[in-house]
Amino acid sequence: MNASTPPHAAAAAAQAAAATTWTPPVVTKKQVNYATWVCFFAWVFAVYDFILFGTLLPRLGDHFKWTADQQTNLNTWVTLGTVIVAFGIGPIADKLGRRKGIIIAVAGAALCSGLTAFAGWVIGVSAGVGFVLLILVRSLAGLGYAEQSINATYLSELFSLVHTDPAATKRRGFIYSLVQGGWPVGAVLTAVLVAALYPLGERWFGPGGGWALSFVFAMFPAVVIAILGRRLVETPQFLTSKRIAQLQHEGRTDEAQRLAHAQGVDLAARHHTGISAMFKGVSLRPTLSLALAFFLNWFAIVIFAVLGTSVLGGSGGTPGKGIDFSNALQVLILSNLAGFLGYMFHGWLGDRIGRRTAVAIGWVLGGMAFYMMLQAPQGDFWRIVPLYSLGLFFLIGPYAAVLFLVGESFPSHIRATAGSFVNAMGQVGAIAAGFGVTYTLSHGADWVQAAVYWGAVPCIISGVVMMLVPHVDPKSVK
Template sequence: MTASPKDLKEPPTTRSTHDVSGRDVTIASWICFFAWTFAVYDFVLFGNLLPQLAASLGWTEAHSTEVNTWVTAGTALVAFAIGPITDKIGRRKGILVAVAGAAVASLLTATVGWVYGISAGLGLVFLVLVRSIAGLGYAEQAINAAYLNEMFAHRYSDPAKAKRRGLIYSLVQSGWPVGSVLAASSVYLLFPIGGWELCFVVAAIPAVFILWAGRWLKESPQFRRRKEVDDLRRSGRLDQARERADVYGIGLGEQTSPMADVFRGTSLRPTLVIGSSFLLNWVGVLAFSILGTSLLTAESGKNISFDNALTILIVSNATSFLGYLFHGWLGDRIGRRNTIGLAWILCSICFFAMLQAPDGNYPLIVALYSAGLFFLIGPFSALLFFTGESFPVHTRATGSSLINASGQVGAIIGGVLITATLAAGHSWETATLWWGCLPILASGLLVFAAPPIDPRTVRTD
């Protein structure tokens, strides 16, 4: 990611659409970084503002987590649906659809209070539908992983250079902590001025830049080659399809839909293992990241003021940015699977220690919460790239989106469990111990069952 603004002066319309240069890959990396950053900005903003939104609409803690569970269910459906679509229309168009969807969701979220004022039931349904559309923003990371995995395969095909791919991708994926910091900072600055509505309006503005910059994105060579072979086969020109497949080094075995193929052959094991690990881990992500402000501010949690909780989120997410870089670098050396498993085990230990810390020990809570996010969020830079290289191009976006959506299923399960625990009279500390620390530990152990992939190898099929 070393491109300068001058790289974006003229769209690359004069070169062949079948050529991808190092400059194209660099520009794509920058655009994917900003697209993911602002998608996260909107996605995390809802969790950060949930206590304030709940107070504005008169919700109890249990009801707010119940609403978040319904929102998460809609997010999972939308995030999964975009995968097979992206395997059909291409990675470039998939990215632009995701960006536009996240922006629309932000703008519509700002009108929820007005709709809720007309009818509480209508407002609740409207909120769930709008935030489900925001699942397109969450799906951005799966599309980015599929797209950049293919683009990097051409720029870093040499084994010596291939070892850098994880670190470079971690810079793109670090949009999560950057977006999280921006979200927390915007709440701190904008909430006193215009309330939670203004925060969501501002969140939609960056999409204009991303959609404008998207004209410089080039489709990945792997997708174009696979589409060319599939088009020849569907048109009945089998001899030409075989010839092209031999030239491109693409297998021409029988293929059905991408959704069916992710549960067959060598794709089955990564689908089940990585998907299950992702699901379990997101139970913990919901507890400690998405609902972090609720845990930190609740009397039965760490009982910290809302302003101080935002400060903790800013500091801890800045720390998790370093976690992305570290785990991307480490994955290039000891393997991405091993990096993910070890980090999530350490994460569960850090959060367990934070829950045991005295409520009044503010510095200790900041340190342990930051360390927890370092080992929770940071490994996703290795996980998303590991997911992309675990599938062939025919099912890469579908497989990545399926696993990505399984995280939202985990969040749904976590939301149900946390809601039930709070409704039964237990504290936030107890709820996050059961449905945060333990699932994260289980996810770290389970991921070791995934097929190992040598980080020096490059998958071109």
């Protein structure tokens, strides 16, 4: 090119050359290892804030003199807000990037924790305004809950780049199961820190105000993780998708097609974008089947993981299985240990027989274990507790495989949006389960009957529904 070349022609030539030579950045194993650790701790502290509210809600109720109905209504509205926020983060991660999505989710969890303590102060000044503010603030916990779906999207893309040899491909699910293990770690951490911080908080904030310190403390580790997240590498898949979209927007369709072909991207699928794309083409089947499976399985999560102590020991004058745990922390540690071991097993199993099949088998066996537990003689500790633990092993453990499967089941340009939608359907199931249990108990049933109808049976059905999910060959994930 000589000096007489017109400026606009030179610019066009430079653009064409850039399009021809552009390639996504290479990701190293060191960067992926760093991302794996950051995602693990991000999930631990997101879980800490998410579980903290449920753990301390009875204490808040005592402190502010709320009735049982007020606490139930508060929790229902908060869960609904969580659904909306958890779904909203997906489109953001597809537009801004997985790295920024993780930072937003973790920073949102930190903000939620701090504002919860502030909302408590507002309630002390104006109960009505503070109650509404608390609902809005705790809805931000949906960012922390959605962090697991963004993690799965982010790591499934990174792992497909560096874990490419046959041996490494068979470890992807197991490695992710270690990250998902942040849930039981965060749950136990919540119980331990509440036990340590609550008495200290009462000395600082007065009788009944010990809950506030736990939320204030939850801010700081989440802020640290958000800062560490700034060093995360963006996935080449997202950068490629963004580059193709830019070329198409500029009308350079031929260059976009060449880049898509070079990177193995299905350009035809990109005609469907945004939320509606989940329900079109090849994405329709995984969207509907995975969403229904999550919806049904969260019935069992609510009954046996959240309300497990009520099912075992009874509550509110309604009998359970006659198992009295004098220390709730023991139940928490038992259930989360079973869940953690379940994560490891199902992550490993999914690498070998396929994640869809591993999840389906796990949830069916989990539902059967819970059903046998519910049919065991009342008060038979050595039959009920082992079956309860086995049920949790097969109920919670498959989430290590199913969340990674969600990340593998959709094209890159809608992967986070679809993952967040599927994940949020679990919270919708939690709301439906709460209404179902309340209705059943109010019509004379005991906890055992309610757990059969709204826990064991939906768990089995969710496993059957998983067989409708398309099988994904990990080697095919782009």
